[in-house]
Amino acid sequence: MSKTVKVVIGDRLGKGQNVAKGVEAAGGIAILIPGIGADMKLGDVMHQENADFGISFCGSGGAGAVTANTKYQYPMEFGLRSVEAGVTAIQQGKKVLGFGFMDVEELGRRLTEAYLKKHGG
Template structure:
């Protein structure tokens, strides 16, 4: 079975805790380096043939909306909880936009949920 690839783009260049959660769930995490990383989320997802993209910024929207507009990835943004992200995955979204939430549990639970959805 193909490993789940999750790209993480954080406006402040963070995302390392989410990446630990992705890896704890058996996925491969790619954290985009540098400030404004959320705005490059779609580009890196396309280059890496990623399954999920996670964008973090104050509103939780800029990187997710950009990935959708540029590459057509279905997105949900403005989320503030892990459960909202799980619901979005169940609804077929591939790019998830959150306010700043660099927590390991987020990466772990989203990766586990996507594995269930994918079968």
């Protein structure tokens, strides 16, 4: 039986729809937090949903990830600016990834695929 990956996405500007499409294309469940400032709710929603990992987007690439790490001690990597950097963070066991604005389908797909590969999906 294959594992279902649950990914929470929080974008400071209320975006993230393309990343969510990528997560779903890779067979994951995308939980997109609606509204402006969604990145700051990432840790709370991850905790409520028992998510496998979360993706935060803001200008600095870190606010939502740092907040999730501080409140729930989720292993994090922030300040990420590329798909490859995100894949490496997943391979290293990070649970919260903080990116600059990167609402692209490839990001969601590749991160989900990397998670499944690491955790036997």
